[in-house]
Amino acid sequence: MDQRSFRQAVLLLSGDHSLGILKVMRDGQWHLSSEVAHHLNIHITTASKFLQGLADLGVVERRAHDARTSEYKLVSPRLRLEVDLADDVGPLREAVDFYVTYFQVLFEGIRRLGWPSVETEMQHRLTTDHQELRAAIFQEMIAGSNGGLDRLRDLIAAVHRDLWGICSQSLGRSTAERVFQRALREAVGTHPDLAVRCGLTRPLEA
Template sequence: MDQQTFQRAIVLLSGEHSLSILRSLRDANWHLSSEVARSLDIHITTASKFLQRFAELGLVERREHDSRTFEYRLRSPHLRFDVDLMDDTAPLREVIDFYVAYFHALFERIRHFGAPAIQTEMEHRLTTDHQELRKAVFEQMVDGTGGSLDYLRELVAEVHRDLWSVCAEGLGADTAKGVFQAALRDAMGVYPDLAIRCGLTRPLES
């Protein structure tokens, strides 16, 4: 586990209800957040928030229950943290690889969709309007000085919103959502553990 993920885990585990929510999953069965909330007599929003963040950190498993809800299951009744204190930059390089894979998949899907005008405008936005992201990626890859994971996520979120606006305007929101979600699935297929462990999908939520 990298240091940023460890810090997020410690903060989350120190929150009220966090341990009781984890203990409620000890039977190794799948549970809805509503079930957890009812068993602990807490608000469903509280249970859902904690469970989602636990899933992002890889502490619990998550699967779709239906189109609107998820089920959660504890990966193990024992929580162990193996923290790498030696390397601060390697995780960021891996994160960059994930986002490169995502944007590559996105442009490939736009290309196959047959929308050259949209593709051209998106490429223009990415290469011309977001120099800060390119600078951060370049510096991180060359000498490891590109800033923190949170900073990189903020830059990616800004780019993503810009590209989404172009695609949604040209294709319609529903079609654009399908294209973006498919690209995200492609990237997560290459880096599934990294995406969950570092919460990399959050900046890519439309």
């Protein structure tokens, strides 16, 4: 599994009732969260969240029981976690998500201010003048072939300088700062740990 999935698995399995729930599931049969919770005398929400998390990781199978509930089955009674520490694609994808969120919120802010000419110019710069950014994301870095996070930060910094120049000249520095700072807060809120650990905010400093 990738590093992100590994972190999620470790967090799940470190819970108070994780081993008990897994032991209930080891018979290989389908179980409802309510059955597991009743067996262990724990709250159904505790069992449900744990099983949903395991299903997202592929550790248990999930199928619909009725319109509102699901049931779960352990894939194997032997649980083994393997992580490739040399694979940084997971964090890179999260970094791409971080910057996508940033630019989406930024464009929404400009749109709300009612400056279509500014928005049009920003879109032109992003889609025409900076085609290298899209190529790097979708061809090089996601395939793990060139540069990784350092390359992504450099490209984002170039895009950010252009967009900041357009907005600060058209809207005024104080208005532009408010719009850009709001976008930054929203993006940091999506991946706060990664934003700090990988320095994702550095290219966005106006």
